Amino acid sequence: MNIGKEPKYKQLMDFIIEYIKNGDLKHNDKIFSENELMEKFNISRHTVRTAINRLVNEGWLYKQQGKGTFVSDPSAHLKNKGKLIGVVITYLKDYIFPDIITGIEEVLSEENYSILLGSTNNKIEKERMVLTNLLNNNLAGLIIEPTKSVFPNPNKDIYQKFIDRGIPIIYIHGHYNNISASYIEEDDNLAGFMATEHLVELGHKNIGGIFKSDDIQGHGRYEGFINCLRKHDLPISEKGTMWFSTEDIGTFYKDESYSKIIIERLRDCTAVVCYNDQIALRILEIFDKAGINVPENYSVIGFDNSKIAESAKLTTIAHPKSALGSKAAKSLIKIINNQNLVIKEKMRPTLIVRESSKKIK
Template sequence: MEQSNKPLYIKIKEYILKNINNGTFKPGEVIPTERSLSENLKVSRQTIRKAIQELVYAGYLYRVQGAGTFVFDKSINSDKKNNHIGVLLNNCSDEFESKILNGIEKALEEKGFSITFMNSNENYKKEAENIHKLKHEGVAGMIIMPAEDQKDSNAISDLKEEQFPFVLVDRRLQGCETDVVMSDNIDGTFKATNHLIDRGHHKIAFIKNRYSITSTIEDRITGYKKAMKNFGFEDEEILLYSYNEYKKTEDQIYEELYKYITENKITGIVALNDYVALHIVKMSRIKNIKIPEDLSVVGFDDKEIVKHLEVPLTTVAQYPKNIGYQAGNLLIKKIEIKNNDELDSKIIHQIYYPTKLIIRNSTKNL
């Protein structure tokens, strides 16, 4: 590299930018690793990291932990849209997420903001790419439902370090305290478990499907355990069961659920969500287990379908439209604060929206 009085990390930035501009580092492709750049340029990893971080903030690069640092494709439309918001959910065909989006749209339209919407499909690499696309489009802020596998991702923490306005919905991130609007999942499963205990159940299991790495799921497990311990249940009486619907057929899942429930003489189940509750309902039909005579079941979400089952499901209702609306309003406030350079721009708001236990016919007194 050329000798000059510039700080070393600036020289590294210019070197990387030169290679981006001349096509050596191509759009959408990964650049050499920090270790490789450090060895080739004879500078410390810390210097390389600082240079890369600034290029990430400037929108030239984006990082996906475990995959590398990529060159952003500048051919994407980069018109600045200061009244434009990026919304990144996981699967908007899902009933819950579509209602969150409806709430976000209502809040933003009231304030004259428009939306660009993207899906991540629970893929943190796609999430990182879409975050950088939205930044490059010049959105004023983002509302993000984090992908479930976040342990190796830093795209969202980069936004926080940059002080870019954003709000999370439905899930917190471990190790990255930031603004979030979500349901009070701990209280929700506490109420569900308490309902079964009040009805005389002593063998109560919490059943979930494969994911256990989001704050939402961790909170629901915490609520179940809290209720059990509050009523004097011992550790060995706390029954947690998980199945992986991506590695087993439905018949295999039903057999495993049946075996677990019968061997442990379970009379009450708190399901992670209504999807898991439906698996339990289907298994019960196949195995001639009567709900609620033989088994009481409580779900979580209050999806439309569970109201119309042969035995309507007792479940915990969330209010996704309200969550989306609150998130939209919170983001607008953050943008306004940042634009006015107010001192409280770094205050973190974590809003936990109340849930409600909807009692139907799938539970009974013992």
């Protein structure tokens, strides 16, 4: 292997491909071990693994767990066009997600990539099914919004299969703490701080909060919320701070007795920070039915700057949406071209002030 301008992993790839083309390695033959390749070419284990994973992804090789790496069918690499990207998010058709997909699709189409869409409905087993199905396709990469991301990832074994095949992964919106991976997400901690700071600047001293318990975004926004209150030496209302999970959504929207509980828990507050615009809109509905005037008696702020925030004239923290999708797609392409690259970026949110927040009298 000649030491030239090409990365060492690419030179190793070329060496193995040439071996296969010359017939020195045939279909189902086991290739050299990692230690043999490291010693033969004086390269690191990481370099060897990068080369092997890319050859697996391109169809030249395949892996059998516990047995090793073998030569694929000679035509397998021809079937792998390397131009298909898996895109998996929690919900496809509503809220901010169409804008995110548009941002991803615009970038990938310019680079001649196609996308294969999937949704998990924020369900662990649905995520497992979607990822398993995607493994049957010749993916060049995966963009995914994690499911119930605040918990340890229960599908780590499936993600490992993507890694073993050399398929790079980039997370959007959040990431699992028990997996080291690239991600592009909004700075939710800063978003929570900005939302709370806006209410503090309007004179509110007793501020409630409603956050999502099973997604890392909810925890980030809560952390920003309490950081702001501590900065201004304001109390954290434990009674007025509420949590809900994916499975609680139906109760939150349909159970009128739950609405009464919300009003009671927020009674001592004058403002509330809501996990997203959908929750904020539901709070506006609950207040309206109870005769509580917004913003005269109460200020409400959401997150994401969705279309419902515009129509409801809701003060909110704007999510990057299509810009986040675009950046995720561009980052994934960079990683496809250089699998040693790790990208971790948090995008800055923006405050959008509308009519649901007002200076307290």
